[in-house]
Amino acid sequence: MSANTFGKRFCFTTWGESHGKAIGCVVDGCPSTIELTEADIQPFLDKRKPGQSKFTTQRMEDDRVEILSGTFEGKTTGAPISLIIYNTNQKSEDYGDIASKFRPGHADYAYMQKYGIRDYRGGGRSSARETAMRVAAGAIATKVIAKFLPKVKIFSYLTQIGKMPENEQNFNEAEIENNPFFAADKNIVPKWEEYLMQIRKSGSSLGGIVKTIIEGLPAGFGEPIYYKLDSILANAMMSINAVKGVEIGAGSLSASLEGVENADEMFYENGKVVFKTNNNGGITGGISTGQNVVIKTFIKPTSSILVPRHTIDVENNNTTIITKGRHDPCVAIRAVPVCTAMSACTIADMLLLNYKY
Numbered sequence: 001m002s003a004n005t006f007g008k009r010f011c012f013t014t015w016g017e018s019h020g021k022a023i024g025c026v027v028d029g030c031p032s033t034i035e036l037t038e039a040d041i042q043p044f045l046d047k048r049k050p051g052q053s054k055f056t057t058q059r060m061e062d063d064r065v066e067i068l069s070g071t072f073e074g075k076t077t078g079a080p081i082s083l084i085i086y087n088t089n090q091k092s093e094d095y096g097d098i099a100s101k102f103r104p105g106h107a108d109y110a111y112m113q114k115y116g117i118r119d120y121r122g123g124g125r126s127s128a129r130e131t132a133m134r135v136a137a138g139a140i141a142t143k144v145i146a147k148f149l150p151k152v153k154i155f156s157y158l159t160q161i162g163k164m165p166e167n168e169q170n171f172n173e174a175e176i177e178n179n180p181f182f183a184a185d186k187n188i189v190p191k192w193e194e195y196l197m198q199i200r201k202s203g204s205s206l207g208g209i210v211k212t213i214i215e216g217l218p219a220g221f222g223e224p225i226y227y228k229l230d231s232i233l234a235n236a237m238m239s240i241n242a243v244k245g246v247e248i249g250a251g252s253l254s255a256s257l258e259g260v261e262n263a264d265e266m267f268y269e270n271g272k273v274v275f276k277t278n279n280n281g282g283i284t285g286g287i288s289t290g291q292n293v294v295i296k297t298f299i300k301p302t303s304s305i306l307v308p309r310h311t312i313d314v315e316n317n318n319t320t321i322i323t324k325g326r327h328d329p330c331v332a333i334r335a336v337p338v339c340t341a342m343s344a345c346t347i348a349d350m351l352l353l354n355y356k357y
Contacts (some may be wrong), residue, residue: 021086101314134338162301169190218290224286300329
């Protein structure tokens with residue numbers, strides 16, 4: 001299996017499977033003398049780890065990270081940083097019934113067609129458990145950004161579950177950390193709770209939309225043509241499990257706007273450039289404008305559900321399938337910190353491509 005590495009200068013390679021002994025990653029390209037310990041990484045992982053509420057999978061993993069290399073006396077050395085998290089709460093027996101069947105909408109069938117073998121225990125390499133290491137890499141990327149671009153702030157929040165969006169007029173960044181949905185609209189939380197519990201009891205699942213904001217990014221950030229900032233951010237988000245779409249700024253809405261509506265008018269006021277709107281999401285020509293970079297990531301419903309679905313088995317026999325075990329009724333919830341991490345890794349990579357240190 002190839003293509004397990006993200007980035008050019010700040011890059012990371014993840015390894016491990018959902019029900020293997022451990023998962024891990026190697027972060028390469030991190031500058032030296034950046035303060036880094038497990039305590040710097042753990043809070044990021046704690047936001048993503050499973051079993052934190054009744055609205056996520058009940059698999060209980062502490063996700064305690066260990067740094068195996070790349071630091072000395074609490075600072076990075078410039079050498080590759082190796083990280084590991086041991087799996088402690090696998091229940092592989094839950095997957096015995098689907099060992100010879102393919103879950104519709106899951107990676108099972110595609111993996112078998114490509115590799116001729118698949119780890120059916122939790123999806124193996126295709127499991128969202130791999131994203132824990134993206135979050136760990138994102139924590140390191142955040143430290144890199146803080147050193148060279150201290151005004152940059154990256155955060156994400158859930159804007160929609162299933163067919164139920166938040167009210168954008170109620171946006172309050174301070175609320176994001178106060179509820180299990182990472183919602184910025186506190187009024188939507190009880191509605192989402194009721195909605196998701198009904199879906200969970202029915203044995204089905206829901207998708208969702210995550211919005212990511214990158215504040216304070218200077219103008220002129222990014223590369224033209226084939227390494228555009230928006231294209232790399234889209235690539236980063238599309239690489240996350242269950243993601244089926246990404247929008248920058250107005251995104252698909254821009255196709256229905258007229259040019260007079262979509263153009264982000266510019267003015268020079270009080271010694272700086274200001275914009276009337278931000279339909280382009282802070283990026284034009286693949287390069288940042290100095291406005292907030294705005295990304296929407298669209299995540300499909302979890303494929304492992306208890307409602308019987310038609311499928312085939314490994315011998316191409318028609319059959320039906322239900323998936324037992326512990327699964328997220330809405331995997332978009334735990335994707336929120338993953339979107340933040342992948343954005344941070346992208347910005348750190350772009351930064352080091354253009355920064356001499």
